[in-house]
Structure formats: structure tokens, C-alpha cells
Amino acid sequence: MGRPRTPLIDRERITTAALELIDETGDFGMVRVARRLGVQTGSLYHHVQGRDGVIELVRARLASAIRTEMFAELPWDEAMAAWARSYRAAFAAHPRVIPLVMISPVRSPLVLAQYEQAVRSLLESGFAMNDVMKVIIAMDNLVMGSALDLAAPDTMWEPADHTSTPLLAQALAVEPEGRGDAAFELALDACLTRFRTMAGDGGTAA
């Protein structure tokens, strides 16, 4: 019958193992990834370019759930809202990945292509070239912060008693369901409203 043709490891399995380690411990190491897969550490290097390469695989895994095809189909602001919502959902499922990808340069071809789509949409909508990255980074930051918040516990403020924070207690008491969604949508709407004043600008906004 011969040996099974499936290799013991491949990039998908390496990605899954690293993602599990990050979810559990906040980080990963090549040795721990190899141990989890039951292989020698050196074998990993036949498949990935070290730690940075693994971070890019994890980034690409999460980004594969992010929708950017709308940038070619919808007005830039509708596309950006859909992008931001799917982007937030993708990373909220793995909040501890967030600091790792945010402090490591983007090299994943898939993710770079997603940014290219966003840049093209903004340029075609008349944004000034030197405003484009500012707008995209502002959205990135809002999305990542809001993704972390989506992973927060339902009760985020827990005073020992409310005597020293009576107004916070009142504000928390009337907090509606889905506070995280409402806060995200409020900031998203605020940003898109501001960005609309920059579309068709052709010059430099402040």
C-alpha cells in the first residue's frame, strides 16, 4: 500500500499550530510549533522563512476572511465600511494575533493585494495620493482596536463598589446590548463622514 502521500507538515499545518499557540499563550516560537506538530524544528524551515514568515502566514489566514472585492464594485465609502466590518470580525476571533501582526511588516502577497484594492478605490474616488495611506491607517487602527474590544468580557468595568464611581455606574447601568458594535459603528461613521470631505480633494487635507 505504501506510505501516506500527505506530508507530515505543510504551510497550512504550520499556520494552524502557530495560531493555536498565539491564541493560547499570546505568542509562538519555532520550537514550540515544531513540537506541536511532532517534527524537528529544522523541518519547518523547508516550508517557511522563519518567525516572520509564520507571522505572514497567520496574517494571510485571517485576511482570507476579509472582504475587499467590493472595492471594485461599490462606492469607496460603502466598500470601506464592508471591509472594516469583515476585517474586525476576522481579527476579533484571534485578538492575541493583533499585536504580532501590527508590529511586523506586511509581506503577504494576499494582504498586499487587498491594500492595493483599497488604494485604487480611493485614488479613483479622487483622494489625494498623499492622503491615501493616512486614511487607510486610520481605518486599520480603528478596526484593530475595535476587534480587541469585541473580544472583551461583557462586563468590562467592575468597581469593588460604586461609591467612588457613581456616574460610571449610572452610565454602565444604561449601557445597551452590543456596546462594542455601537461604539465601532459610531467611530466608523465618524471617520467615513470626515473622509468624504477628502474625496475628490486632489490636494492635501490637514
Next chain:
Amino acid sequence: MGRPRTPLIDRERITTAALELIDETGDFGMVRVARRLGVQTGSLYHHVQGRDGVIELVRARLASAIRTEMFAELPWDEAMAAWARSYRAAFAAHPRVIPLVMISPVRSPLVLAQYEQAVRSLLESGFAMNDVMKVIIAMDNLVMGSALDLAAPDTMWEPADHTSTPLLAQALAVEPEGRGDAAFELALDACLTRFRTMAGDGGTAA
């Protein structure tokens, strides 16, 4: 001469050890904190209430650099801008703390008192009670995402070549110095502009 009066460990030293571990590895454990301090793990529990207690000490350490006294002195929007800027700077110095504090409930009296100040300022400025937490959480999310970005490398997008992402390459080429600051200020201004329409609202904004 007697023994030195300084105890081997105290809350400050525990906080420092945990913060160092988080900066280095993305997380901490009670055993590793004790090992770093050269004490038995059990000794830690005379000073802190377990892992959650240590997270609160770390949160309070960083929050001690956040300015909220302006909420009693300045118009709410100026105070909120100053709060957001100092808040971002405090956490940007320790980006890997961010996911830990964002997925753990706030119990630090210092931090709760800071939120109380913000809530009071917004209520006195006429924000509706059920808008207050939404506004504060929106700012929290923007600040934390932008703090992570401040810890990012200068060159954040690194295509292998620019042939498949020509527009991204152009947008990056004209990116000004301090892209992170400009993106943060843009989103901050967008949010404050939107929030101003809610001040004095007394009712419920969308």
C-alpha cells in the same frame, strides 16, 4: 545592623517583573514572575490576587501616565483629545500589554477613577447618559489601535516587488514622516467632530 528593611518583593516589583515579561514574550505567568524575582510563587499571593490582580497592577502602572485632570478644567473635547494622546503614548510604549488589558475587566481603582472623570465631563456637557459609554469605548478603541500602530516598524508594507501593487507603492512613496501620528489625529478629529453633534443632545443619538 539587622536585616535590610526592604522586603524582597512588593507590588511595585511584581508589576515591573510582569511588565518586563509581557514586553519580552507577550504574556506572563505567576511562576515566571516569581522566578524572575527570585522568590517562591506562593509569596506573590501575599501581595496580589492572582493573575487578574497582576494585570490590574500593570494597567494601573501604565494609566498613571495618562492625563485626566483636564476633564475638570477644560471643555470636554479638549480634555478628551489630551486624554487620548497621553493614553496612546502610555500604551504605545508597551504594545503587548494591550490585548491583555483589553480582554480583562477593569478593577483598578485608579483607572476606574479616570473613567469616572471622563463620564462626569461628558454628562456635564450634556451628553445623554446612554451615549456616554459608547463615546468612551469608541475613543478607547481608536487609542488602543493607534498605540499598536505607533509600535509598528517605520516600513510597514514590504512587497517583494512593486509590480503587483503599483498604486500601493506610489501611495507609500509619498507617505509623509509621522504617518502614524497623522492617521491618529485624523481619526481623533473625525470622532470629536461627530461627538460634538451629540453634546447637549440630552436624547439618544443613532
